[in-house]
Amino acid sequence: MPSTKAKRSPGGRGAGRIRRERCAAILAAAEQEFAQHGFRGTSTQAIADGCGLAKAQVHYYFETKEVLYRALLAQILDAWNCPLNAVSAADEPYDVLSRYIEAKLRLSWQSPQRSRIFAAEVMRGAPVLRDFLLNEQQGWVTRFSAAIDGWIGQGKMRQLDPLQLIFMLWSVTQHYADYEAQVLLLMQRERLTEEDLVRVSAEVCEFFLRGCGIDMPVVKS
Amino acid sequence: MPSTKAKRSPGGRGAGRIRRERCAAILAAAEQEFAQHGFRGTSTQAIADGCGLAKAQVHYYFETKEVLYRALLAQILDAWNCPLNAVSAADEPYDVLSRYIEAKLRLSWQSPQRSRIFAAEVMRGAPVLRDFLLNEQQGWVTRFSAAIDGWIGQGKMRQLDPLQLIFMLWSVTQHYADYEAQVLLLMQRERLTEEDLVRVSAEVCEFFLRGCGIDMPVVKS
DNA sequence: GTCTATATGGGGATAGAC
DNA sequence: GTCTATCCCCATATAGAC
Numbered sequence: 492m493p494s495t496k497a498k499r500s501p502g503g504r505g506a507g508r509i510r511r512e513r514c515a516a517i518l519a520a521a522e523q524e525f526a527q528h529g530f531r532g533t534s535t536q537a538i539a540d541g542c543g544l545a546k547a548q549v550h551y552y553f554e555t556k557e558v559l560y561r562a563l564l565a566q567i568l569d570a571w572n573c574p575l576n577a578v579s580a581a582d583e584p585y586d587v588l589s590r591y592i593e594a595k596l597r598l599s600w601q602s603p604q605r606s607r608i609f610a611a612e613v614m615r616g617a618p619v620l621r622d623f624l625l626n627e628q629q630g631w632v633t634r635f636s637a638a639i640d641g642w643i644g645q646g647k648m649r650q651l652d653p654l655q656l657i658f659m660l661w662s663v664t665q666h667y668a669d670y671e672a673q674v675l676l677l678m679q680r681e682r683l684t685e686e687d688l689v690r691v692s693a694e695v696c697e698f699f700l701r702g703c704g705i706d707m708p709v710v711k712s
Numbered sequence: 713m714p715s716t717k718a719k720r721s722p723g724g725r726g727a728g729r730i731r732r733e734r735c736a737a738i739l740a741a742a743e744q745e746f747a748q749h750g751f752r753g754t755s756t757q758a759i760a761d762g763c764g765l766a767k768a769q770v771h772y773y774f775e776t777k778e779v780l781y782r783a784l785l786a787q788i789l790d791a792w793n794c795p796l797n798a799v800s801a802a803d804e805p806y807d808v809l810s811r812y813i814e815a816k817l818r819l820s821w822q823s824p825q826r827s828r829i830f831a832a833e834v835m836r837g838a839p840v841l842r843d844f845l846l847n848e849q850q851g852w853v854t855r856f857s858a859a860i861d862g863w864i865g866q867g868k869m870r871q872l873d874p875l876q877l878i879f880m881l882w883s884v885t886q887h888y889a890d891y892e893a894q895v896l897l898l899m900q901r902e903r904l905t906e907e908d909l910v911r912v913s914a915e916v917c918e919f920f921l922r923g924c925g926i927d928m929p930v931v932k933s
Numbered sequence: 934g935t936c937t938a939t940a941t942g943g944g945g946a947t948a949g950a951c
Numbered sequence: 952g953t954c955t956a957t958c959c960c961c962a963t964a965t966a967g968a969c
Contacts, residue, residue, distance in 0.1 A: 509953075527836045531753030534944065548954065550946060607835050610890065614828045615748045617893045624897050632898055654898060655915045662887030663880050669831065669890075670883070672838045676845050677853055677875060694876045701870075702923035730935075755962065769936065771964060 514552050516542040521563050526604035529611040530560055561619060564612065567605045568623065571598065579635070584642045584705050589696045592664060596695065599668035600688045606668035632657060649704030656703065663695055735773050737763040742784050747825035750832040751781055782840060785833065788826045789844065792819065800856070805863045805926050810917045813885060817916065820889035821909045827889035853878060870925030877924065884916055 520541030524533040535556055539546040553559035574594045578587060599606055612620050636653035643650050667674055667683065675681065700707055741762030745754040756777055760767040774780035795815045799808060820827055833841050857874035864871050888895055888904065896902065921928055 513953095528752045529750045529832070531749045532751065533753075535946090536944080545954070546944095547946085547956085551953070554946085556945070610831065610835065611750070613891050613894050614832065617897075621897075624894055628894075629898060651919070652911075652915055655912060656919075658887055658891075658895065659884050659916070659919065662883040662891070666879055666883030670834050670879075673834050673845055673849075674879065676838075676842075677850060690873075691876060694873055695880070698872070698877075698880065698923040701925065702919040704922065734935095756964090757962075766936070767962095768938085768964085772935070775964085777963070 510552065513544070513548070517544070517549055517552055517559065518563055518566060521559055522602075522604050522608065525560065525563060525611070526607040529615065530556075531615075535559075557619075563608065564619060567608060570602075570605070574598065579638075584639075584647050584703070585700065585708060587638070588660075588699055588703070588705070591660065592696050592699060593692045595660070595664035596667065596688060596692050599664055599666075600683055600685075603668035603671045606665050610665070610669045647705065651703065659702075660699070663699075667691070731773065734765065734769070738765070738770055738773055738780065739784055739787060742780055743823075743825050743829065746781065746784060746832070747828040750836065751777075752836075756780075778840075784829065785840060788829060791823075791826070795819065800859075805860075805868050805924070806921065806929060808859070809881075809920055809924070809926070812881065813917050813920060814913045816881070816885035817888065817909060817913050820885055820887075821904055821906075824889035824892045827886050831886070831890045868926065872924065880923075881920070884920075888912070 517538060520538045521533070523541055524537050527533075528537075533556075535549050536546045538559075539549045549559070553562065574597070575591070578591045578594055609620075612618075617624060632654065635657060639648075639651075639653035639656060642648050671683070675683070678687075680687070697707070738759060741759045742754070744762055745758050748754075749758075754777075756770050757767045759780075760770045770780070774783065795818070796812070799812045799815055830841075833839075838845060853875065856878060860869075860872075860874035860877060863869050892904070896904070899908075901908070918928070
């Protein structure tokens with residue numbers, strides 16, 4: 492049982508304070524590097540440089556590069572769950588789709604790196620995320636597909652393959668994150684702003700509602 | 713002036729035969745590796761193993777890893793130009809869009825690796841392809857956008873941002889290549905077949921035509 | 934012209950100092 | 952509990968043999 496009267500613990504709560512700060516800094520730096528160069532292409536040295544630590548310190552807090560990578564992926568999937576699961580509460584296809592698109596685009600605007608890390612992981616065959624894709628993601632897709640089929644049955648949207656619609660939702664919304672460099676060059680911008688998000692979100696929403704044959708409600712104005 | 717009576721040149725035309733064969737084999741192996749692990753994540757050793765050569769042989773035919781990488785990118789851009797430029801001959805938005813979608817999906821089916829190499833290059837900030845994006849690609853986008861604006865002016869499709877439409881075309885068609893691992897898992901397939909291509913192509917075409925508000929011609933049958 | 938043997942540096946990881 | 956000094960391997964690239 493460790494002593495309760497530890498002398499130094501002014502900022503945080505004792506033992507784990509430095510640890511928490513360092514781990515957070517390492518994860519943040521790792522996010523940058525892995526997003527640009529993938530798992531193999533990233534060196535722990537570059538991560539260490541990115542957060543001003545010595546390479547060996549990184550290996551102290553995360554035993555191996557893969558442990559660090561897995562921790563980062565877990566953090567990313569966590570951060571994605573909240574805003575996207577909150578969406579499926581609504582019942583009307585119009586609400587569900589437009590909210591989902593907006594939430595997903597917002598994620599691409601907020602932290603494009605995370606999408607890129609996910610993309611790179613899938614592009615190398617998803618060795619680490621395979622289980623996640625087969626279990627949680629597969630389940631989510633099945634439920635969402637069932638909802639879409641329900642809407643089709645009720646005549647709320649035209650007949651289409653739910654899975655293909657899901658792929659299109661994902662691809663379009665992630666494009667602004669994964670291909671950000673190309674998007675910025677062609678849009679002749681230095682960075683994507685909140686105004687861009689609103690504009691693109693409206694464009695994409697309308698496109699998908701029309702593509703699905705969903706009647707849009709009359710806009711108040 | 714080299715001797716015309718060279719003894720050994722049965723298969724190809726003298727000097728460059730072995731060279732051509734080796735270079736082709738190396739480029740093919742490089743395509744696999746770069747597609748999975750990006751520029752930094754790929755080792756010349758892995759490429760050598762992939763084509764059954766010694767590592768140093770790879771360095772003989774391509775002085776550095778970057779030279780090999782650039783050669784591969786050039787080859788990819790070449791292969792993409794032909795089928796996609798042939799599309800823009802037609803005048804009607806219906807024809808242009810549906811042919812473009814089909815051609816681009818076919819590329820994703822035929823050689824998904826190439827799309828992934830392009831994706832990885834853009835994801836790391838496009839240090840090598842920056843010039844290509846700024847010059848040739850920018851020009852293509854400008855011309856295509858002008859065509860779209862023309863169609864909008866003629867009332868052939870609804871008003872929308874041409875650039876966003878282009879991004880959606882790219883993202884959806886490339887998704888099946890870049891995220892192939894995820895697509896295969898969720899579609900519960902081992903590989904994507906020609907039938908899948910036809911089905912997906914039809915789905916995506918209809919979706920885009922509706923999304924753009926383009927009237928579809930009456931189908932004969 | 935082609936391939937083998939070799940140099941030099943950076944990679945991930947750890948044993949031990951503080 | 953935290954960090955520094957060090958290990959060993961694999962990476963790219965080349966000099967020289969064939």
